[in-house]
Amino acid sequence: MSQTLGFCAAGKVFKVKQVLPSVLSSKLLEMGFYTGKEVEILYKAPFGDPIAVRVGDYVLSMRKSEANLIEVEQN
Amino acid sequence: MKKVALLGNPNTGKTSVFNRLTGLNQHVGNFPGVTVDKKSGTLHHDGQTAEIIDFPGTYSIYPHSNDEQVVYDVFSNPRHPDFPDLTVVVLDAGNLERNLLLFTQVYDLQIPVIAVLNMSDVAGRKGIKTDLDQLKQAFPGVRICETNARAGFGMKELKELIFETPAQAEFRPLIADYNVTDSDNESWQESETRQRYTYIKEIITASVRHENPTQAATKASVWDKLTVHPVWGYVIFALILLLIFQLIFSIASLPMDLIDGAFADFANWTGSVMPEGVLTDLLTGGIIPGLGGVLVFLPQILLLFFCLGILEETGYLARAVFIMDRLMRPFGLNGKSVVPLISSAACAIPGVMATRTIPNWKERLITILVAPLMSCSARIPVFTLLIALVIPNKYLFGFLSLQGLTLFAMYMLGLFSALAVAWVMTRFIKTREKSYFLLEIPEFKAPRWGNIFLSLYEKSKIFVWEAGKVILAISILLWALASYGPGERIQNAVRKIDKTAYPGEKYEDKVASVKLENSYMGILGKTIEPVIRPLGFDWKIGISLLTSFAAREVFVGSMATIYSVHQEDNEGLLETMRQEKHPDGTPVYSLATGLSLMVFYVYAMQCMATLAIVKRETKSWKWPIVQLVYMGILAYLSAMITYQIFS
Structure with a gap:
């Protein structure tokens, strides 16, 4: 079952399925969200937005709307 | 003089490397035709000199902001006056995969390149080990060194590599005849990035070893949880701000009074020893007080940037931005505008200078434009005089001072006006730049004082x-x-x-x-x-x-x-x-x-x-x-x- 990263719970590891087409897709790809990349939400800001995502070996903070441009599936 | 470009992702310790190479021999200039600062410096080593240009941190050679555009402009044009003879790419040894993206792009341009695996200590703590020989095999012609620029480790080797004439080697570009100007189209760029990551993944598998592979090396620490906590996160941020303002208002006034007094005395003395006339008047009334008027701001600027420098160096700033972003969004601003705006409540000058951390030009400009609406310390004498003059010294409900309330109202008026004007301006200022929040959260670490003092300088x-x-x-x-x-x-x-x-x-x-x-x-x-x-x-x-x-x-x-x-x-x-x-x-x-x-x-x-x-x-x-x-x-x-x- 696939879902977008912004709606995922913290603490579970997911695999990137694809980056949805948008003006940010090339940027997100450069930040390491290629298909098959392991990602995990480490923690969320108050109000649940933005979120801190572990992308491989580093932590990226992103807005929920930006995270929802990334389709993930359970590992 | 040999021109050396320093390139790398943000948060790789590139600034530490630059500071270690150039020390106090740094200056700020302009890249031709753009509004981005060009930081460069001179490296002296064994009687040789080289010019080191510190390029803005970027994740890819393809630009997403005005700062990053400079990197593209220079590297896509061999006739550019700042086109380097040699490029030093600083890589975070603990996160090689994403860092290699930019590196492979530069490598494919076939400019002589040195790869610096920086922050080797942090990588070591995370249990990440890199096999340098494997890496050298993957990129023939590249010279590689390991450093920990914060501690100064590996810098001598890097300096020697910079002046050494590299052995002739066959480059083996990942993309043959790579020409960045060809790929001015996003879908082309995306497929290029995918292709690069596929290749990079192979290299990482061959050369990087995780010592405890069952457990992710990067996880949320207790300090992470505390600083982004819905209650404690804001309490900590408020306490830090309170401390900074206490420092500024209690300490900065001493040197400010000294500067004021010294320049007044100097003007009086000049007036007493020089013959009366227009020139003396110009000196004692115009030039000397004018110079004093410039220098008197320095204590506040230095103290504020000293405090902000610590917050940035330790990695706390990224957490503050993280918890403030949602609150700033309704006004068209993002979390990165918070610190410049709050600094402006002491003085708008450091506030405006602090907006440099905002990569998006539109958001930066709006923050600059509204920053002086925050009530600064220079307004206090004006408010104090006028409040004493027209507001009766009475108490509401027996404890709320009317005078204090009025001062508070003026501060609030400034704050809310700044936010309201920002909201209006986001609707009027147009830009072609994309707006995004994506911001790396670095690990907590001790500040490096050398970096802070060089930035103050x-x-x-x-x-x-x-x-x-x-x-x-x-x-x-x-x-x-x-x-x-x-x-x-x-x-x-x-x-x-x-x-x-x-x-x-x-x-x-x-x-x-x-x-x-x-x-x-x-x-x-x-x-x-x-x-x-x-x-x-x-x-x-x-x-x-x-x-x-x-x-x-x-x-x-x-x-x-x-x-x-x-x-x-x-x-x-x-x-x-x-x-x-x-x-x-x-x-x-x-x-x-x-x-x-x-x-x-x-x-x-x-x-x-x-x-x-x-x-x-x-x-x-x-x-x-x-x-x-x-x-x-x-x-x-x-x-x-x-x-x-x-x-």
């Missing part, structure tokens, strides 16, 4: 040399306007003063008052009286509004001069102003006029130093002028409405 140099010129020029102009009048007007007016009515020191105060009244500034103040009458102001206030363009607190001194009260005699000034009557017998400083004047000071851009630094940071006169005009209109209209409501 650079910031003071920029302020004193670049903004200082403008500030000095305007203060000389203001001094000339306030010291000279048409023809014999000043001399005639002074001659008419009845000496017997003003015994002793009072005579000198009266002379100062008459001189100012009959100077060009005085005439200007009288000329604008009809314009400012709807705000409840007379020509005396008009003159003080004009002179306080130098700095808001000058208002108080000008008022004292005009009412021929001895300088710094605040009680005397208050008493005189209270007695001041209109020709019809009503007091000049009524509640309506006092409030209107305070509101005027909340909005008006009465600070040439801020305008000078905005010009420096936006590299054009357009934005300081826009700021002067919009804030002026806001000040005029709001003061008029206030006056009409309360009178």
Whole structure:
């Protein structure tokens, strides 16, 4: 079952399925969200937005709307 | 001289490497044709020298912001004056995969390149080990060294590599005949990035080893959880801000008073040893106080950037941005605007300079434009005087001081106006740049003091040399306007003063008052009286509004001069102003006029130093002028409405 990263719970590891087409897709790809990349939400800001995502070996903070441009599936 | 480009992702310790290579031999200039600062420095090693250019941090050669555009402009054009002979790419050894993306792009351009695996200590702690020989095999022709620039480890080797003539080697580009200008199209770029990551993944598998692969090396620490906690996160942020403001208001005033005093003494001394004349007047009245007026800002700027430097170096700043972003979004700003705006509550100059951390030009510009609306410390003397003058010293419900409440209201008015104006501006300022929040959260670490002190040195140099010129020029102009009048007007007016009515020191105060009244500034103040009458102001206030363009607190001194009260005699000034009557017998400083004047000071851009630094940071006169005009209109209209409501 696939879902977008912004709606995922913290603490579970997911695999990137694809980056949805948008003006940010090339940027997100450069930040390491290629298909098959392991990602995990480490923690969320108050109000649940933005979120801190572990992308491989580093932590990226992103807005929920930006995270929802990334389709993930359970590992 | 050999031109060496320093390139790398943000948060790779690139600044530490740059500081280690160049030390104090750094300067800030411009890249041709763009508004981005060019930081460069000279490296001396064993009698050889090289120019090191520190490029803005970027994740890819393809730009997503104006800062990153510079990297693309230079590297896509071998004829560019800043095109390097050698590129040093700084890589985070603990996160090689994403860092190699930019590296492979540079490698494919076939520019001689050195790869620096920095932060090897952090990588070691995470259990990440890199096999350098494997990496060298993957990129023939590349020289690689491991460093920990924070501790200074590996720098000697890097310096030697920079001056060494590399052995001829066959480059094996990942993409043959790579030409960045060919790929000006995003879907091409995306497929290129995918292709690169596929290749990079293979290299990482062959050369990087995780020592405890069952467990992710990167996880949320207790400190992460605490600093982003819905309650404790904000409490910690508030406490840190409180501490910074305590420091600024308690410590900065000491050197500021010293600078003020020293320049006043120096001006007096100069006046006493030089022959009387225009030149002496220019020195003692214009140039020396003007220089003092530049330097007096330094303590605040240095202290604030010292504190911000610690927050940034430790990695706390990224957490503060993280928890503040959601709160700033409704106003069209993002979390990165918070620190510049809060800094502006001490002084807008460091506030404006602190906006450099905002990569998006539109968001940065809006933050710069609204920052001076935050009530700065220079407004306090103005508010204090006016509150004492028109607000009764009474308590609401027995404990809420009316005077304190008024001061609080002025601060809130400034804060909410800044947010409201930002909201309006996001709708008017257009940009082609994409807006995004994506921000790396670095690990917590101890600050490196060398980096902080070098940044303080650079910031003071920029302020004193670049903004200082403008500030000095305007203060000389203001001094000339306030010291000279048409023809014999000043001399005639002074001659008419009845000496017997003003015994002793009072005579000198009266002379100062008459001189100012009959100077060009005085005439200007009288000329604008009809314009400012709807705000409840007379020509005396008009003159003080004009002179306080130098700095808001000058208002108080000008008022004292005009009412021929001895300088710094605040009680005397208050008493005189209270007695001041209109020709019809009503007091000049009524509640309506006092409030209107305070509101005027909340909005008006009465600070040439801020305008000078905005010009420096936006590299054009357009934005300081826009700021002067919009804030002026806001000040005029709001003061008029206030006056009409309360009178």
